[in-house]
Amino acid sequence: xxxxxxxPRSTTAQQPPAPGKATINDIARLAGxxxxxxxxxxxxxxxxxxxxxxxxxxxxxxxxxxxxxxxxGLAFRKSFLVGLVxxxxxxxxxxxxxxxxxxxxxxxxxxxxxxxxxxxxEGYIDGIRRFVLQQKLHGVILIxxxxxxxxxxxxxxxxxxxxxxxxxxxxxxAGRMLVTQDRIAGAEAADYLESLGHRRIGLITGPKxxxxxxxxxxGFLDALAKRGVQVPPENVYEGGYTFESGVAGAEQLLxxxxxxxxIFACNDEMAAGVYKAAxxxxxxxxxxxxxxxxxxxxxxxxxxxxxxxxxxxxxDVGRQAASLLLAQDxxxxxxxxxxxxxxxxxxxxxxxxxx
Amino acid sequence: xxxxxxxPRSTTAQQPPAPGKATINDIARLAGxxxxxxxxxxxxxxxxxxxxxxxxxxxxxxxxxxxxxxxxGLAFRKSFLVGLVxxxxxxxxxxxxxxxxxxxxxxxxxxxxxxxxxxxxEGYIDGIRRFVLQQKLHGVILIxxxxxxxxxxxxxxxxxxxxxxxxxxxxxxAGRMLVTQDRIAGAEAADYLESLGHRRIGLITGPKxxxxxxxxxxGFLDALAKRGVQVPPENVYEGGYTFESGVAGAEQLLxxxxxxxxIFACNDEMAAGVYKAAxxxxxxxxxxxxxxxxxxxxxxxxxxxxxxxxxxxxxDVGRQAASLLLAQDxxxxxxxxxxxxxxxxxxxxxxxxxx
DNA sequence: CTGAAAGCGCTTACAG
DNA sequence: CTGAAAGCGCTTACAG
Numbered sequence: 001x002x003x004x005x006x007x008p009r010s011t012t013a014q015q016p017p018a019p020g021k022a023t024i025n026d027i028a029r030l031a032g033x034x035x036x037x038x039x040x041x042x043x044x045x046x047x048x049x050x051x052x053x054x055x056x057x058x059x060x061x062x063x064x065x066x067x068x069x070x071x072x073g074l075a076f077r078k079s080f081l082v083g084l085v086x087x088x089x090x091x092x093x094x095x096x097x098x099x100x101x102x103x104x105x106x107x108x109x110x111x112x113x114x115x116x117x118x119x120x121x122e123g124y125i126d127g128i129r130r131f132v133l134q135q136k137l138h139g140v141i142l143i144x145x146x147x148x149x150x151x152x153x154x155x156x157x158x159x160x161x162x163x164x165x166x167x168x169x170x171x172x173x174a175g176r177m178l179v180t181q182d183r184i185a186g187a188e189a190a191d192y193l194e195s196l197g198h199r200r201i202g203l204i205t206g207p208k209x210x211x212x213x214x215x216x217x218x219g220f221l222d223a224l225a226k227r228g229v230q231v232p233p234e235n236v237y238e239g240g241y242t243f244e245s246g247v248a249g250a251e252q253l254l255x256x257x258x259x260x261x262x263i264f265a266c267n268d269e270m271a272a273g274v275y276k277a278a279x280x281x282x283x284x285x286x287x288x289x290x291x292x293x294x295x296x297x298x299x300x301x302x303x304x305x306x307x308x309x310x311x312x313x314x315x316d317v318g319r320q321a322a323s324l325l326l327a328q329d330x331x332x333x334x335x336x337x338x339x340x341x342x343x344x345x346x347x348x349x350x351x352x353x354x355x
Numbered sequence: 356x357x358x359x360x361x362x363p364r365s366t367t368a369q370q371p372p373a374p375g376k377a378t379i380n381d382i383a384r385l386a387g388x389x390x391x392x393x394x395x396x397x398x399x400x401x402x403x404x405x406x407x408x409x410x411x412x413x414x415x416x417x418x419x420x421x422x423x424x425x426x427x428g429l430a431f432r433k434s435f436l437v438g439l440v441x442x443x444x445x446x447x448x449x450x451x452x453x454x455x456x457x458x459x460x461x462x463x464x465x466x467x468x469x470x471x472x473x474x475x476x477e478g479y480i481d482g483i484r485r486f487v488l489q490q491k492l493h494g495v496i497l498i499x500x501x502x503x504x505x506x507x508x509x510x511x512x513x514x515x516x517x518x519x520x521x522x523x524x525x526x527x528x529a530g531r532m533l534v535t536q537d538r539i540a541g542a543e544a545a546d547y548l549e550s551l552g553h554r555r556i557g558l559i560t561g562p563k564x565x566x567x568x569x570x571x572x573x574g575f576l577d578a579l580a581k582r583g584v585q586v587p588p589e590n591v592y593e594g595g596y597t598f599e600s601g602v603a604g605a606e607q608l609l610x611x612x613x614x615x616x617x618i619f620a621c622n623d624e625m626a627a628g629v630y631k632a633a634x635x636x637x638x639x640x641x642x643x644x645x646x647x648x649x650x651x652x653x654x655x656x657x658x659x660x661x662x663x664x665x666x667x668x669x670x671d672v673g674r675q676a677a678s679l680l681l682a683q684d685x686x687x688x689x690x691x692x693x694x695x696x697x698x699x700x701x702x703x704x705x706x707x708x709x710x
Numbered sequence: 711c712t713g714a715a716a717g718c719g720c721t722t723a724c725a726g
Numbered sequence: 727c728t729g730a731a732a733g734c735g736c737t738t739a740c741a742g
Contacts, residue, residue: 020488023735034713039737047711066489070434071735073425074718081466091653095446098469111436111468111490114453133375134421135466243657272657279659298446299654302598302624304631378719389729394721402727426719429734711742718737726728 022063030063031056042067069109073136080110082325083140085128087119090269092297093314097143100318108326110138119146125155132161139163139325141318147171148211162328164321168215174336175328178321182212185310185341186219186264189292192308192343193262194227197351198290201231202260204249204270206241213241216266216294216310235260239270246273254281254289261352262290268297268309275303290349294341305347312341377418385418386411397422424464428491435465437680438495440483442474445624447652448669452498455673463681465493474501480510487516494518494680496673502526503566517683519676523570529691530683533676537567540665540696541574541619544647547663547698548617549582552706553645556586557615559604559625561596568596571621571649571665590615594625601628609636609644616707617645623652623664630658645704649696660702667696 017026024042028035033052040048041056048056059065073079084101086094101112115131117124132140139162146152147165153172156163165172168182193201203220206213221231237252239245246265250273253260265271271293275285283289286305293300296311317339324337372381379397383390388407395403396411403411414420428434439456441449456467470486472479487495494517501507502520508527511518520527523537548556558575561568576586592607594600601620605628608615620626626648630640638644641660648655651666672694679692 020485025735035736036713037711040712043737049711052711066485068429068735069490070425070428071718072737074423074429074720075735075737077718077737079425081468091446091450094450099471102469102471113436113466113468114457116454116457130375130421135424243653269653269657276657276659298598298624299657302627302631302654303658304634380719390720391729392727395728398721404727407727423719426734427721429736430719430721432721432734713742714740716737716739718735721732721734723732725730 017063020064022065024065024067026063027056027059027065030059066109069111077136078138079136081113081135081137082110082322083113083115083131083135083137084143085115085117085140085146086143087117087146089143090267090295090297093143093295096314097141097318097321100315100320101141101322102318103315104319104322104326110326113137115140117146119149119152125149125152128152129155129159132156133159137161139328141321141325142166144168144212145210162325164325166317166321168212170336174334175324175332177336178317178324179336179338180212180312180317181338181340182215183219183222185294185312185343186216186266187223188343189264189294189310190220190223190229191227192345193264193290193292193349194224194229196262196290196349198260198262199229199352200235200258200260200262201229202235202237202250202253202263203231204237204239204246204253204263204265204274206239206266206270208238210241213266220264239265239273241267241269243269243273243276246270247277248273250274250277251281254278254283261288262292262349264292264294266294268293268295268300268307271307271309272299272303275307286348286350288353290352292343292349296344300344301346303348307348308346309344310341311344313339372418375419377420379420379422381418382411382414382420385414421464424466432491433493434491436468436490436492437465437677438468438470438486438490438492439498440470440472440495440501441498442472442501444498445622445650445652448498448650451669452496452673452676455670455675456496456677457673458670459674459677459681465681468492470495472501474504474507480504480507483507484510484514487511488514492516494683496676496680497521499523499567500565517680519680521672521676523567525691529689530679530687532691533672533679534691534693535567535667535672536693536695537570538574538577540649540667540698541571541621542578543698544619544649544665545575545578545584546582547700548619548645548647548704549579549584551617551645551704553615553617554584554707555590555613555615555617556584557590557592557605557608557618558586559592559594559601559608559618559620559629561594561621561625563593565596568621575619594620594628596622596624598624598628598631601625602632603628605629605632606636609633609638616643617647617704619647619649621649623648623650623655623662626662626664627654627658630662641703641705643708645707647698647704651699655699656701658703662703663701664699665696666699668694 024035028038069080142165147167166178205217237249293309296309300307300309379390383393424435497520502522521533560572592604648664655662655664
């Protein structure tokens with residue numbers, strides 16, 4: 001028996017809704033229209049008289065009303081969640097991608113759900129399918145390497161799930177693809193080293209099963225060939241995109257009598273391995289050896305000398321991918337979206353020493 | 356007029372539900388029980404006869420039924436989403452944390468929604484409040500530095516939002532806190548360097564507004580003092596947790612005539628800066644200078660020589676934080692959960708040179 | 711341009 | 727231990 005007055009749960013004398021707690025019914029009642037009309041305003045239907053729309057909008061703002069995504073989702077039979085599916089890229093890549101996607105999702109009512117997976121595991125596609133189906137995802141964004149898996153894309157199409165694939169080759173139709181021009185970037189690295197005067201050049205690629213590796217390395221070799229520089233097979237080492245494989249590759253390339261005066265590693269981790277091997281062998285970077293990496297990871301600028309590398313604006317990529325995904329209902333995209341990475345010249349390259 | 360037969364939408368002759376498309380009604384009908392009973396099975400109510408439960412479970416498995424989180428959420432007035440709120444830690448930290456949280460969420464029906472924010476921006480708490488309220492989040496996990504903000508925690512309590520704070524000091528009650536013992540780890544670094552024989556020791560801290568910085572640096576200095584080693588103020592440099600501030604700090608510490616024989620930097624980025632400064636100044640690590648970092652970032656093992664650093668098992672932390680969050684309804688946690696980081700000795704420390 | 715009815719797939723509150 | 731009714735906050739399908 002306290003003095004506290006309790007408000008009856010269901011009263012017909014309508015109270016103003018608590019801030020952030022208003023429902024479509026509150027707004028409808030306050031506006032003197034049906035909830036269907038409010039629904040029309042929410043969904044930007046043209047079938048609303050401007051006056052009515054304005055009044056409803058004002059009320060929505062006043063009460064801080066935002067439609068409940070769960071209720072909306074239930075009625076729409078889809079959620080307002082976008083999934084980010086990735087296998088195992090670098091932390092920096094994942095995080096930048098997330099920031100970019102969130103940039104595009106901000107104030108759209110969509111949220112980002114993260115879903116790492118292991119594409120080497122049997123049945124990983126089933127896991128993704130369950131995730132999509134159960135959460136009734138609006139769509140998913142696929143990052144390399146899962147983006148390169150045609151079976152996964154097919155499975156998603158089968159269950160009618162929107163998706164955008166980020167990959168270095170147009171594996172899919174426009175509107176569902178965001179191409180990163182790794183081949184062009186590889187060529188840029190080649191042009192840079194050749195124009196510095198390097199002729200004996202080494203290449204440390206990633207694993208062949210990564211399309212990015214093929215594009216980066218292939219673009220590099222092709223561009224060199226175009227400039228008349230041949231890279232003999234013994235100057236090409238297939239690494240595993242890991243630091244250790246970079247060390248191993250560099251040790252092999254640099255222990256040959258006619259050792260290269262420049263090395264292009266297809267990611268920064270391996271390039272860092274080149275640094276380590278060079279230091280161990282007493283080979284000075286950049287005087288005796290030029291090094292170019294790929295990714296512009298934080299590492300690149302924190303090594304000494306700061307590393308020349310290739311930068312993909314990952315956050316932009318994420319932003320564009322999310323925009324593509326949200327636009328899929330509205331428009332039939334005709335042109336293939338693409339982003340080209342560029343060389344960031346720092347201190348790890350110099351013309352080769354005379355002699 | 357094609358030959359294609361269309362199935363009437365609402366037929367009374369019930370069809371078996373498509374895989375992954377069954378609803379509670381399908382399961383109820385097939386089991387010959389009410390949907391309320393199926394609901395009880397879903398929610399592990401004890402008020403179900405074992406036989407009934409078994410039959411329902413069998414059917415759920417057979418049809419790959421999983422309750423719709425949106426419908427459940429709408430009825431429960433809360434979603435099955437957990438938010439991860441962070442300001443600006445390193446990419447590796449964020450990603451490991453996400454992996455850990457997802458480990459704990461796997462097969463629970465909960466999903467992870469990421470929410471970066473800028474704690475320096477006016478009204479950032481409002482943004483988080485809106486996020487929580489609109490998505491009706493099950494709860495949020497707060498990472499340093501947002502986890503250190505009492506106003507944010509208060510705002511969350513006000514709107515009745517579950518949360519777990521990860522921080523280096525018990526800012527909150529048990530069950531809502533996961534303490535990382537940065538102070539103890541700082542002491543471990545001190546003990547290690549002192550036991551190697553170092554007496555002139557430098558310290559590069561993070562910004563004072565980070566509690567982690569205070570704990571790491573404070574723990575380090577206290578432990579040294581306990582062993583009789585005083586660190587004069589001119590051997591302490593306040594950095595900004597950035598590479599550049601590490602370079603600047605090391606340049607200052609190392610240009611003094613009685614320069615330190617060892618430096619502890621409160622994160623790896625700054626420690627990498629120490630490497631760079633040392634190389635520039637021609638001071639050899641570890642022979643002339645020992646370096647200890649903090650974080651065990653990928654960088655640490657990819658520098659040369661490989662860096663001795665302090666490792667917090669971030670993935671475990673994420674896992675534990677998520678478990679705490681999910682357990683908040685069930686149990687009143689009595690003991691404060693905590694995790695202690697440990698020193699990872701590599702190649703960047705040696706006893707000081709004679710003389 | 712607007713609205714009343716039914717429904718999305720679950721749960722709560724109540725009754726038995 | 728089980729179920730029929732009403733409701734969560736939205737939308738679709740239909741009618742006007």
